[in-house]
Amino acid sequence: MNAAPKIGLFVTCLVDLMRPSVGFASVALLKRAGCEVHVPRGQTCCGQPAYNNGDDGNARAIAERVIAAFESFDYTVAPSGSCAGMLKKHYPEIFADDPAWQQRAADFAERCYELTSFLVEVMDYRPSDVSFPLTATYHDSCSGLRELEIKQQPRQLLSAVSGLELVEMQDAEVCCGFGGTFCVKYPDISVKMVSDKVANIERTSADAVLAGDMGCLLNIAGRLKRLGNAVKVLHVAEVLAGDGATAPGIADKQ
């Protein structure tokens, strides 16, 4: 690629609010991969809380704002399979009855990517001089896995991290119970699901659990820490950017 592609980083609301370090790690990775990174103003959320609760009007209003803010970039990249799935798969559905907007949404959606899949598929990036001297297990977030077919990409990137040993857990592809507003609307079911997830993590004896979505990570970390478990919880971008060894884990002492 000749000119560096211009990236609009869709930070995602949870990274923006809860874990800015994931945003900075994403910027660092995209730059190392040869991109020019921008963080467009005016971004708040992808609109999933509205869309998944049946409020299509607000989902559409937010989608219009996101598309307008990001469509001028070569690519829109988000450190989340869930938000990227919303942008890529569901925005075109939202405008199904509006041909002009649908075309705009489809053009935009085509250039939207989740971070690890963008690094692997578009930039052919491979981390170098990055280490993480721990065993880790990887949780496949549902939207990334099933809407965007993200499975090998993060693992391929992690395989280039020196010192990192990846141990697969049982049921890595089973939902952790986050589910957006589901986790607070049906907390008992959600906690049962995340408890099963945590049990599978514990069975691997891994030092760390990684994933590509803040929602799942907050949920898993919240449960692990409530149980007094020391397993370190990190976003995959933090490890790939080389911050994994030094950064405090999610929900660990800062």
Added chain:
Amino acid sequence: MRFTSVDFERNVTKALQDEHLQDALQRGMHGFVGKRAEAVAAVPEFERLRDEAREIKNHTLEHLDYYLESFEESVVRSGGHVHWAVDAVEARGIVLDICRKTGAKSITKGKSMAGEEIDLNEALEAEGFEVVETDLGEYIIQLANEPPSHIIAPAVHKTREQVSDLFHHHHRLLGFEQRQVEVPALVDEARQVLRKKFLQADVGITGANFLIAETGSNVIVTNEGNGDLTSTLPRVHVVTAGIEKVVPTLEDMTVLMRVLARSATGQEASTYTTIFSGPRRPGDADGPEEFHVVLIDSGRTAILGTEFQDILRCIRCGACLNHCPVWGAVGGHAYGWCYSGPMGAVLTPLLKDLEAAKHLPNACTLNGRCEQNCPVRIPLPGLLRKLRHRQYEANLTGATTRYGLHVWAFLAKRPALYDFCCNVVVRLLHLLGKRRGRLARVPLAGGWTRGRDLPAPAGATFQSQWRARGRS
């Protein structure tokens, strides 16, 4: 069965606290997933078969009136009778009428979700008929006086110990004095009890896996052979089936059969596949004297032609239940009707009551594992989302969710204000939680913190830190 979807939250609490249930779910459910995966991996063309299966069902649904009439003609041609039931009341009335006219005392039943849907057992028993379920799982829950918890494994919520108790309690009266504990012995005992019932029955009632328009046949698959004994031994065979069970030809059925058992139990085919085409003909070795098919609408035509039509492709394999982590956590009874899991969460609000079943479409993380495993590619998460939209439009979304969404959306559309408010909140939470890195209790976040800590935010938002560094 009692319709308790309105009590979903209470049902969930009960299910999560029920140690026997949790034990049964843990032991009973894991096998399905692995077996399906193995069975599917062994068929290289499986994805293509799923496409074909979807197209066969779509084509049939697009021409449902034609194929139903064609089915009726074929049944009549072979000497059988077709009855049309607009709802559960009519369906029950038709079956009762047939049983009365037969002068029946004893009725055997093969597994039929349509029968569950129309509360057939209760209606028959209220009229004084002796009704015996002959599918082992259905038999167990009949003894326990419970509804099925799974569309293909109705008693999967029961542990072996519970079944042992149940059999001992009921079969003692029939002369089986020793309590059996091992599975083969339990099965054998049930077989001995049921064998007598098969021979006594005047009417046998089964469901249908497929109804074949070209031949007027009813196809059922079982692993116990009970369907065959139920339909061939009694004088009268009655089939209860939803109208969406019809497919054009036997050839079409074979495609659906190839995806059905693999998706359901991971078998290549169920142990018994039987094609019934009308009553006994002169010279036939066996078969019923009368053959009746009760075609049940009960809300299905209202789904036809709507954005929910895809759910009518469902072939009741149970794969979506088996792969649903919510179903796996709470089992089927929590859903409050005969259909549970993802397909139940779509069907129940549509066939029963959108408001009473309003929790079902929401009690889902939209993780998509159901759609990934559905043999006829029903976009279950999409349908659940559409139901949420319908609820939102009908003002059925809970007040807390609605109010929360309004506040959030108001802010999300005003980035400057959003940024300001978020920074206030995350900085405050940071101050409160930074010592431990997490918070055990947070106002308005009781749902989260009941079983989890809330990770403390890192301070200022990413965007404000980014701007503070003078970046664009």
